[in-house]
Amino acid sequence: MTTFSDKGAAGAGVGLRLPHIQEVVTTLPHARWLEIHPENFLANPHATELLLETRRHYPVSVHTVGLSIGSATGIDRNHLRRVRALIDRLDPCMVSGHLAWSTHEGEFLNDLVPLPYDEETLRLLSAHLGEVQDGLGREYLVENPASYFGFGNSTMTEVEFLGELTERTGCRLLCDVSNIHVSGHNMGFDPYAYIDGLPAHAIGEIHLGGFTIEPDGATPGADLLVDTHSTFIAEPSWDLYGHAIRRFGAIPTLIEWDKDIPALATLLAQAAHADQVVARSLAPEPARAAAC
Amino acid sequence: MPRLAELQRKLRDAIVGGGEASGVVPLLVGGANPAERLAIHRHHYEASLVGTLIGKFAATTWLIGSALMDDAAKAFVSRHPPAAPCIAEYGGDFPRFLAERAETRSLGCIRDFAELEWHLGHAAIAVDSPAIDLQALAAYGDRVADIGLVVQGGLRYLASPWPVDDLMRLYLTETAPDSFVLSATDVWLEIGGSRGAIRFDRLDRGTFVFRRALAEGHTLGVAGEQALEADESLDVGAALRSLIGKGLAIDIRSP
Structure with missing residues (x-):
């Protein structure tokens, strides 16, 4: 099985988005590893050509946004084949996607919509994970979503659902720390308890992304956190990240920034900060205190 | 359900x-x-x-x-x-x-203008492949009419009763005058590009039909027939040499 350590990738990497790809190919900046969305490349031969050149210099992870393992109407097998063809050329260090759905009967909603957490969804996800992993010929990590609402008929919490999913399928998880902070705020749960409830052995990757704060229209004076990936990682997310690292260890971590994309140097600086948080979080107690 | x-x-x-x-x-x-x-x-x-x-x-x-x-x-x-x-x-x-x-x-020109822009977007992200030369066709001898040609991935063809290419140039060069009268004129456009570069050129009708037919997967024989129906004065041999000479064909579809 291919893992980060097999490929020599570790520490904090950055999401490689189209506005930066020519710069990366030309300047080969110091980045530990890069993550791409295959959907940005499948219909773009020029970007794919640049990506394959990039791959010669960096470990690359593939993070799908369109496989939609939570769709009740099934996996888009044509899309699965296209993703497989790309990853066969890339030989990525990891492939991942979301605990969510985004397609319905051949329509793509360009968003990640939440699922009810019950036995029906668990059976569906387990079957689709098998189909995706068989179709890709690789392990497929599942990422916890950012939530604004849930379903009253859910019979388990998200953490319980993810734990059961890993038990039944053997899959590993992509722990999006910022999503946990966002969902915890919006849905009223303790994000630290959420981290503590995840199966530590199953965590293969961590994501960190920025969110925006918007008024919660239904509750005067209250805020809603929206997972926009359009700004810097917020301090509460860094704090939660430190807790996650102390619990899971030095897991490869990705800085995500998908909207209002800044200069590449800004992303790399966020990645460097993530590495510092890891070093501080794993340092022996006296050193950790000194660092503070 | x-x-x-x-x-x-x-x-x-x-x-x-x-x-x-x-x-x-x-x-x-x-x-x-x-x-x-x-x-x-x-x-x-x-x-x-x-x-x-x-x-x-x-x-x-x-x-x-x-x-x-x-x-x-x-x-x-x-x-x-x-x-x-x-x-x-x-x-x-x-x-x-x-x-x-x-x-x-x-x-009236809105559909063709928007389609031209759509094709230009496609051409901008295409990647040119090495072209074949006329020697590659020689091996087929008398059967050359039965082969097809694979053209560069960025090529698209658009016929319009409006000079939408003129309008697009005004936009791209930021030289639009205060008023511009668009008079109906048939244009046959070839859109191409590679690695961020784009171009769009007018063709004569026969050459347009010939190249479009090949891009759609027809054989040289069928493409030639369609082109001659559009313009009986077209020199199909010259049209083929021009296509190859410009590096637009990248492979042969054998009969």
Whole structure:
């Protein structure tokens, strides 16, 4: 099985988005590893050509946004084949996607919509994970979503659902720390308890992304956190990240920034900060205190 | 139908169509009014895809104005969700949709202008491949009429009764005058590009039909026949030599 350590990738990497790809190919900046969305490349031969050149210099992870393992109407097998063809050329260090759905009967909603957490969804996800992993010929990590609402008929919490999913399928998880902070705020749960409830052995990757704060229209004076990936990682997310690292260890971590994309140097600086948080979080107690 | 599928259908209707999500709201939890939170997904769906269309059709937006474009894009994303997760492929039907809308129907060139822009977007992300030369055809001898040619991936062909290429040049060179009279003129355009570079050139009708037929997968024989029907004075041999000489053919489809 291919893992980060097999490929020599570790520490904090950055999401490689189209506005930066020519710069990366030309300047080969110091980045530990890069993550791409295959959907940005499948219909773009020029970007794919640049990506394959990039791959010669960096470990690359593939993070799908369109496989939609939570769709009740099934996996888009044509899309699965296209993703497989790309990853066969890339030989990525990891492939991942979301605990969510985004397609319905051949329509793509360009968003990640939440699922009810019950036995029906668990059976569906387990079957689709098998189909995706068989179709890709690789392990497929599942990422916890950012939530604004849930379903009253859910019979388990998200953490319980993810734990059961890993038990039944053997899959590993992509722990999006910022999503946990966002969902915890919006849905009223303790994000630290959420981290503590995840199966530590199953965590293969961590994501960190920025969110925006918007008024919660239904509750005067209250805020809603929206997972926009359009700004810097917020301090509460860094704090939660430190807790996650102390619990899971030095897991490869990705800085995500998908909207209002800044200069590449800004992303790399966020990645460097993530590495510092890891070093501080794993340092022996006296050193950790000194660092503070 | 399984319960989850029905739930997702209702959520899909609320997100794509902006409906009230009747029947699904009572199932939602989160905050004082979960339905308002569902609207975050509706907003993201619309804003992200409208932004995508406006980005892809920047010249068309310049032509019809931001207000009309915004309205048209919102209507389009509500009625025509993406059929695949690659957003780069989304919007191919938008020129036809624009031409059918009451607000833009009177602008006769709108569909062809928007299609030219769509093709230019495709050409910009294409990658040229090594071209074949005339020697590669020699091996087929008398059977040469039965072969097809694979053309460069960025090539597209567009015929229009309007000089939409002139209009596009005004946009691209930022040289639009205060007023511009677009007179009906048949144009046959070849659009190409590679690695960010784009071009669009007028062809004579016979050459256009010949090259378009080959790009559509027809054999040299069929392409020649179609071209001669369009222009009986066309020298098909010269048209073939020109195609090869310009490096537009990259492979041969054997009979």
